[in-house]
Amino acid sequence: MHNKIEDIEVRLLLEAIHLKYHYDFRGYAMASIKRRLIQARDRFGCRTISMLQDLVLHDESILMELMGYLTVQVSELFRDPAYFKAIRETVVPHLKTYPSLKVWIAGCSTGEEVYSFAILFREEGLEDRTIFYATDINQDSLRKAEAGVYGLDRMRLFTENHRLSGGKSSLSDYYTAAYGAATFDKSLRKRIVFSDHSLVTDAVFAETQLVSCRNVLIYFNKDLQNRAIGLFRDSLSNRGFLGLGAKETLRFSSHVDGFAEFARDERLYQKREEA
Amino acid sequence: MDGRYPLKGSRAVVIGASAGGLQALSAILPHLPEDYDPVLVCIHLPPHKNSVVAELFADKCRMSVVEADDKAPIEAGTIYFAPPDYHLLVEQDHSLSLSNEAPVYFSRPSIDVLFETAAEAYGEDLTGIVLSGANEDGAAGLRAVIDAGGRGLIQMPKGAYARLMPESAIAACPEARVLPLEQIAAELTGDAS
Numbered sequence: 001m002h003n004k005i006e007d008i009e010v011r012l013l014l015e016a017i018h019l020k021y022h023y024d025f026r027g028y029a030m031a032s033i034k035r036r037l038i039q040a041r042d043r044f045g046c047r048t049i050s051m052l053q054d055l056v057l058h059d060e061s062i063l064m065e066l067m068g069y070l071t072v073q074v075s076e077l078f079r080d081p082a083y084f085k086a087i088r089e090t091v092v093p094h095l096k097t098y099p100s101l102k103v104w105i106a107g108c109s110t111g112e113e114v115y116s117f118a119i120l121f122r123e124e125g126l127e128d129r130t131i132f133y134a135t136d137i138n139q140d141s142l143r144k145a146e147a148g149v150y151g152l153d154r155m156r157l158f159t160e161n162h163r164l165s166g167g168k169s170s171l172s173d174y175y176t177a178a179y180g181a182a183t184f185d186k187s188l189r190k191r192i193v194f195s196d197h198s199l200v201t202d203a204v205f206a207e208t209q210l211v212s213c214r215n216v217l218i219y220f221n222k223d224l225q226n227r228a229i230g231l232f233r234d235s236l237s238n239r240g241f242l243g244l245g246a247k248e249t250l251r252f253s254s255h256v257d258g259f260a261e262f263a264r265d266e267r268l269y270q271k272r273e274e275a
Numbered sequence: 276m277d278g279r280y281p282l283k284g285s286r287a288v289v290i291g292a293s294a295g296g297l298q299a300l301s302a303i304l305p306h307l308p309e310d311y312d313p314v315l316v317c318i319h320l321p322p323h324k325n326s327v328v329a330e331l332f333a334d335k336c337r338m339s340v341v342e343a344d345d346k347a348p349i350e351a352g353t354i355y356f357a358p359p360d361y362h363l364l365v366e367q368d369h370s371l372s373l374s375n376e377a378p379v380y381f382s383r384p385s386i387d388v389l390f391e392t393a394a395e396a397y398g399e400d401l402t403g404i405v406l407s408g409a410n411e412d413g414a415a416g417l418r419a420v421i422d423a424g425g426r427g428l429i430q431m432p433k434g435a436y437a438r439l440m441p442e443s444a445i446a447a448c449p450e451a452r453v454l455p456l457e458q459i460a461a462e463l464t465g466d467a468s
């Protein structure tokens with residue numbers, strides 16, 4: 001019976017957060033969010049998730065900390081290098097035919113993904129004609145993304161990823177290292193607009209030619225995934241590109257017919273022409 | 276208990292393995308018939324290795340073998356491997372989901388995460404198997420499987436490539452059956468003497 005009560009408590013907590021703070025986690029994939037809320041319960045020294053609900057309802061600062069449990073912040077520069085390589089080799093030639101480009105990095109976390117795109121687009125000569133929209137619901141992460149400062153200890157992995165993605169320059173050209181931190185060059189942010197946007201509750205804000213939404217949809221249930229993919233579809237111009245995470249697929253989505261597989265292993269899709 | 280396991284009746288097997296796990300899996304998976312219950316496998320491999328395990332076993336097995344995609348419905352006749360660097364979780368509607376959340380016992384995928392979520396979704400219709408390994412992942416997970424009414428099997432530590440994982444599982448789950456590797460497949464397919 002224990003599990004059943006916890007399920008009820010998780011639902012009530014998510015409902016409470018929605019009513020009080022308008023963050024809507026009610027349709028997130030249950031197995032994972034429940035595990036993370038149980039960790040949060042222990043972290044805040046609560047005996048039950050109901051007690052955690054009491055805390056968060058009466059103290060907004062708890063919500064800020066709880067966001068680190070409700071959302072998962074893991075990223076890398078050029079994460080899954082094969083994805084960026086495929087974009088470089090197969091998507092970029094299409095993008096080069098456009099005079100101006102809008103690219104949406106949905107669920108950008110602490111910024112690694114959008115900096116990867118900025119660097120790739122600079123290398124491919126597309127940067128000056130592009131605006132990147134980097135969106136997320138986690139304020140803390142958006143702030144870090146804007147700062148563009150990462151631990152120096154991560155640069156080895158990032159450099160290797162960049163190289164494997166077919167990088168044409170040296171990653172060290174784009175950051176300065178000091179006191180154990182690597183600060184990415186301000187000029188990379190010139191073309192990036194960071195903003196608070198939820199794939200669950202907000203609407204489309206621009207027409208785009210490329211949407212990259214990676215390792216965000218895994219935290220949603222199928223209905224929410226369908227909503228988010230619907231947004232991407234509405235935002236993309238005809239024959240625009242959608243890139244997903246390494247283990248994400250449109251196969252189980254209601255939008256499967258709206259897209260064609262463009263690079264199967266790299267999870268790249270192209271929007272079909274609308275009738 | 277009413278309504279606790281919404282899809283009662285469909286069964287599944289979860290397997291956790293670490294050091295020595297590939298060899299142990301080779302003694303089990305190829306023996307399962309093509310239409311066997313779905314099998315979900317979490318094996319610890321070095322991170323950032325493009326996984327070839329699914330391909331490796333696809334050639335050897337009668338069941339179809341895939342690396343799990345997010346939201347895939349769990350289907351009989353299929354072996355699902357947790358992809359490297361993601362946790363594999365089971366949802367109540369018997370679909371799979373993935374997550375990048377923090378490693379458990381330094382492992383992502385984590386055996387405990389797979390077993391605990393599968394136990395909640397399958398209850399008594401689940402068999403959990405802990406194989407060779409050199410850490411304690413899987414012990415808490417197998418405990419959850421048994422607490423939910425499922426069956427626990429553990430590879431006999433004697434003869435295992437690494438004993439710590441089976442030994443930890445035995446300590447946490449004294450009621451689980453401890454079997455030599457060669458007998459586990461027979462136990463699963465009902466050919467045990």
Ligand SMILES: C[S@@+](CC[C@H](N)C(=O)[O-])C[C@H]1O[C@@H](n2cnc3c(N)ncnc32)[C@H](O)[C@@H]1O
Nearest residue numbers: 071074075107109137138198199200214215216
């Ligand atoms: C694991 S990170 C992915 C980072 C990056 N895209 C990558 O693949 O490396 C998931 C991100 O999704 C964000 N997220 C969760 N729910 C969201 C929502 N409803 N709308 C937008 N972003 C969301 C989280 O805050 C987190 O930053």
